[in-house]
Amino acid sequence: LRTYDEAKVYLEGSKIVTLIDLAGHERYLKTTMRGVLGHLPDYTCMVVGGNAGPIGTFREHLGITVALGIPCFVVVTKIDMAPREVLERNLEKVMHLLKLPGVNKIPFIIRNKNDAAIAARHMPHGRVAPIFLVSNVTGQGLQELKAFLNMLPPKIDWHERAKGKFLCYIDEKFDIPGVGLVVAGLVEEGSVKSGDRVLLGPFDDGSFRTVRIKSIEVNRVRVERAEAGQIAAYAITNARYDEIRRGMVLLDLDATPVAVRRFKANIRVLHHPTTIKVGYEPVIQMKTIRQAAKLVKTTKKFLRSGDTDTVEFYFILRPEFVREGDVFFFREGRTKGIGTVLEVKAAS
The missing domain is CATH 2.40.30.10 (Translation factors)
Incomplete structure (x- = not known):
């Protein structure tokens, strides 16, 4: 492919797989969120270093994937430089996280192309989480990964x-x-x-x-x-x-859009060190929208980690195009939560 440019690959390729490269560092979580919410990916690929294991934001990214209902697979890299016992220990950590309550995946280590075919067939259901062991130095596992991507069916009916x-x-x-x-x-x-x-x-x-x-x-x-x-x-x-x-x-051109300043939503608080109440001002990330909003109405007086509630948010800066059923994340400092829009109110 070194002699091919992007246009030639697009025009002559038998199948186009678009990869959205997202940031792994916590500092760039807002960029990662925009990539996930703004591009409607069919699947997510979680990359783990075989020598380091599931460090950093792996848990958080896995949680986001599960919360959004996106099937995922794991690629363990650098297996050529990881001692056998270290690789096995880190693989066990990955499998343990995939089996946790709330995640509830079935880890499936891919050994050959037949395994890859079986995994690709079951991926849209979201229960199986294939794990590929690869090395970019020796090439081990790359053929199975390529075969898997080639056989993987779209989850969204475009x-x-x-x-x-x-x-x-x-x-x-x-x-x-x-x-x-x-x-x-x-x-x-x-x-x-x-x-x-x-x-x-x-x-x-x-x-x-x-x-x-x-x-x-x-x-x-x-x-x-x-x-x-x-x-x-x-x-x-x-x-x-x-x-x-x-x-x-x-x-x-025939659409009748409504600019929304205030909306009602069902939310779940994923993490908050203390409590959330009316007046709380997180950043809302929805599709490619990113704007601060104020919590103006709740049914519960206080919200803590794990709580759910029906609330109302008000965009602070300007109205946005929001539709019922849209999924969003809200975050402020170490506080994070997810919600679904129930009702929108036109900006006055």
């Missing part, structure tokens, strides 16, 4: 999603000389083609604006249409670079 109305959350923006403003993100629903007029927003005042798609690129290839499941870049008109922010959306 063909069904493509039948809906166009929806894309903006994840990146660029100002390209000779082209102008370009925004990029995952097409979550529907499709769009060059020349289409779509809605862009919400802007800080809660409004949506009609813009035109001048051109589209997918994997550095100019295309006429982008469909659900593709990460695409769009050159658009009628908007300035400084007006665009991460978390805005592109929508079908």
Whole structure:
């Protein structure tokens, strides 16, 4: 593949597997959360050093994967440099974490391509957690991993999603000389083609604006249409670079979007050192949205680790595009929780 560029791989590949590289360090958890929530991955791959074991944020990342209902598999690397007894001990630690109550996975060590085929077939159900032992130095285990990725079926039915109305959350923006403003993100629903007029927003005042798609690129290839499941870049008109922010959306022109400032949600507190009450101000991460919000209503007076409740949040800075059923994380310091939107209230 050294002589292939990204465009050639996209055009000539028999199967395209998109890997979203996420940060492992706790300092960059917000980046990891944006990658998971903003790209709707079919599966997660947890990478563990065979010589170090499941250190750092492995537990936290595993918890996020389980909370979001995303099937996962584990790749244990550097097995060439890890002494046998160290590798076995670290493998036992990984398997112990996968079997914990609440995680409840069935660890399955992949020894050959037949094992890889069995694992790929059962992955969408989310119960089996395949474990690959690989070395990038000797090449051991890499063929089994490649075969697994090749046989792995998509978990999300993107063909069904493509039948809906166009929806894309903006994840990146660029100002390209000779082209102008370009925004990029995952097409979550529907499709769009060059020349289409779509809605862009919400802007800080809660409004949506009609813009035109001048051109589209997918994997550095100019295309006429982008469909659900593709990460695409769009050159658009009628908007300035400084007006665009991460978390805005592109929508079908026939859509009737509502800019949301306040929403009701079911939440679960995953970790908090003391108690949470009305007035608490965490950062909400939902899709590619990241904004501080205030807890304005609860049914319980105090919330602690492990508690669940129906609450209301109010976005502090500006309205966002939020829909019922959207999953979000909230965090502040070492406090972390997960929630699902039950009801949205239009910004007034």
